[in-house]
Amino acid sequence: MHYIELIFQGIFGENVVLALFLGLCPFLAQSKRVDSAIGLSGAVITVMSIATPFNWLVWNFLLKPQAISPEMDLSFMRFIVFIATIAALVHILEKLIKRFSPPLYQQLGIYLPLITVNCAVLGTSLFTVEREHSFIESAIFATSSAIGWAVACIILATVRHKIRASNVPENLRGAGIAFILTGLMAMAFSAFNGLV
Amino acid sequence: MLQIFIPTLIFTAFIAVLTTILIFCYKLLSSQKKITITINSDKKIKTIADENLLSVIQQEDILLPSSCGGKGTCGLCQCQISPAPNALPTEKSFLQKKELNKGVRLACQQQPSNDIELTIPAYVLNAKKMSATISKVTSLSARIREFTIRLNDKTLNYQPGDYILIDIPKFQIGKFKNDEETNRAYSISSFPTEVINEIKLTVTFAASPDTNVLLDGIGTTWLFDQKEGSEIQISGPFGEFHLQDNDKEKCFIGGGAGIAPLRSQILHHFQQSQGSNKITFWYGARDAESLVYEEEFRKLEKRYDNFEYFASLSESNENRQDLTKSYIHTETEKYLQNHPAPEDVEYYLCGPAPMIDATTQMLINLGVDEESIYFDNFG
Ligand SMILES: Cc1cc2nc3c(=O)[nH]c(=O)nc-3n(C[C@H](O)[C@H](O)[C@H](O)COP(=O)(O)OP(=O)(O)OC[C@H]3O[C@@H](n4cnc5c(N)ncnc54)[C@H](O)[C@@H]3O)c2cc1C
Ligand code: FES
Numbered sequence: 129m130h131y132i133e134l135i136f137q138g139i140f141g142e143n144v145v146l147a148l149f150l151g152l153c154p155f156l157a158q159s160k161r162v163d164s165a166i167g168l169s170g171a172v173i174t175v176m177s178i179a180t181p182f183n184w185l186v187w188n189f190l191l192k193p194q195a196i197s198p199e200m201d202l203s204f205m206r207f208i209v210f211i212a213t214i215a216a217l218v219h220i221l222e223k224l225i226k227r228f229s230p231p232l233y234q235q236l237g238i239y240l241p242l243i244t245v246n247c248a249v250l251g252t253s254l255f256t257v258e259r260e261h262s263f264i265e266s267a268i269f270a271t272s273s274a275i276g277w278a279v280a281c282i283i284l285a286t287v288r289h290k291i292r293a294s295n296v297p298e299n300l301r302g303a304g305i306a307f308i309l310t311g312l313m314a315m316a317f318s319a320f321n322g323l324v
Numbered sequence: 325m326l327q328i329f330i331p332t333l334i335f336t337a338f339i340a341v342l343t344t345i346l347i348f349c350y351k352l353l354s355s356q357k358k359i360t361i362t363i364n365s366d367k368k369i370k371t372i373a374d375e376n377l378l379s380v381i382q383q384e385d386i387l388l389p390s391s392c393g394g395k396g397t398c399g400l401c402q403c404q405i406s407p408a409p410n411a412l413p414t415e416k417s418f419l420q421k422k423e424l425n426k427g428v429r430l431a432c433q434q435q436p437s438n439d440i441e442l443t444i445p446a447y448v449l450n451a452k453k454m455s456a457t458i459s460k461v462t463s464l465s466a467r468i469r470e471f472t473i474r475l476n477d478k479t480l481n482y483q484p485g486d487y488i489l490i491d492i493p494k495f496q497i498g499k500f501k502n503d504e505e506t507n508r509a510y511s512i513s514s515f516p517t518e519v520i521n522e523i524k525l526t527v528t529f530a531a532s533p534d535t536n537v538l539l540d541g542i543g544t545t546w547l548f549d550q551k552e553g554s555e556i557q558i559s560g561p562f563g564e565f566h567l568q569d570n571d572k573e574k575c576f577i578g579g580g581a582g583i584a585p586l587r588s589q590i591l592h593h594f595q596q597s598q599g600s601n602k603i604t605f606w607y608g609a610r611d612a613e614s615l616v617y618e619e620e621f622r623k624l625e626k627r628y629d630n631f632e633y634f635a636s637l638s639e640s641n642e643n644r645q646d647l648t649k650s651y652i653h654t655e656t657e658k659y660l661q662n663h664p665a666p667e668d669v670e671y672y673l674c675g676p677a678p679m680i681d682a683t684t685q686m687l688i689n690l691g692v693d694e695e696s697i698y699f700d701n702f703g
Binding site for chain 2: 186190196200202205208209212213216219220223224226227234
């Protein structure tokens, strides 16, 4: 039951984009087309669900106060170390995608390496540490947060796909209307807040 | 002290472990897959997947032209690929829709990961590298010079409209320094029977857009420094910008140095046959001084009833009846608006990119089919 709660919280209640506003730049940039949104979502889910448990291990066995020796506290290094692991993982993933799906690689373009600095990925790593999740909890939380990001991104992409045929005021076309849509979606998602 | 030392050590060790894993993954994933590239359904090249196509082709001693060092900015390295890969935005700006659909791509932008069939234009396979001597330099205006180039031992079988590449070496002239070997394309402005074993080039100096910074063009800085008697390396002839052999009305529109291939084509046409099809030549220059070869075309106009020459100046107001101050394509547009059937005319455009774009747009708006527009984009 506790795990289901965690999943629900990750996807809806604390949706990384729409409740916490993390990872907004790739969210806005890659939601222009549904297929690239799906592609990037896949990449984000993979990176996040591997990076967070990995960072959990790094935290608990290396950085946590008293992890190595009683008087050593390396917790101040968590930002730089987490970013390094994320960067390495993204690099490997980039190579994998390039090798096995060149069209997807071409489509993701610069956004794939940019996942490295996607604050949503670092954010979830820091959250699990802050909340003292267990290893399994951190894996579940990270995967569901990533799915939450993906859901939001794909929803926005489909809405933007629809909106292409509508008469949006000249000055709001593009990023303007995307921000407004994000705001509206955030309001809708806030309804899930009280559930868990 | 230890408090600084140990974290540093741990962090360094951590990064080292990650790097090792990364290198290992790179090794494992970088494909050593072998692919076969078939050129003109004849020659087969074996190479590794994901290599840059332009360098693969050039390693085979095929003179596929390229003058931007593979940056995707010159648009010369065109070849046809089957099965057609996705076109990148860099390629879309140089190729027409019909070409993209046929699978024409820029070789420098492609890294084939599977077997492909490549069609390289026949002119590329016939092109040669050769040394030549600048035999005469004539100033046509302050910024435009005509270079006469004598071919040292080989002959150049070119068609009017073709261009050559001149190798630009590393050089330093005054404060101007170029530390990369490169090359530049120049259209041949003479026609085959005009001079024997020689070709003429008409070159505009690419001056820096801002006089306070030294950003003059590399190629033209070097070329304008060459004296009569200087030896240069060229390769060619290249090009597909050729006159169609039919009796449709032909309309030539050129700007600046874009006059070079058009001069060759027009003069050659009247040399060969005088046909009765109407030919108009619209030439746009900056000022009256830059109206190169004007006299020649005025004479031609007097001699042939079916030839007309129009010129306009974009920057200066000259008190002359036969000159207007406007962009040349607006003058052509006025003519075509009163033309009974602009869609039956063939168009040959040559000049800087903005002129080509504006003119093509104007023609398409008048209902002209892309198929009857031929152009050479000087970039
Ligand atoms: C098929 C073909 C045929 C051609 N035929 C002819 C011809 O017959 N005659 C002819 O004159 N030209 C012709 N050209 C154009 C020619 O090849 C060269 O592009 C041209 O001479 C300029 O070369 P460059 O090396 O002097 O200038 P580049 O060094 O290539 O620079 C190009 C321009 O950019 C400017 N520039 C450089 N750096 C900067 C910067 N940082 N910011 C802003 N601007 C900058 C330069 O001042 C220059 O005007 C042809 C081109 C093609 C593709
Ligand atoms: S080499 Fe210049 S565009 Fe390819």
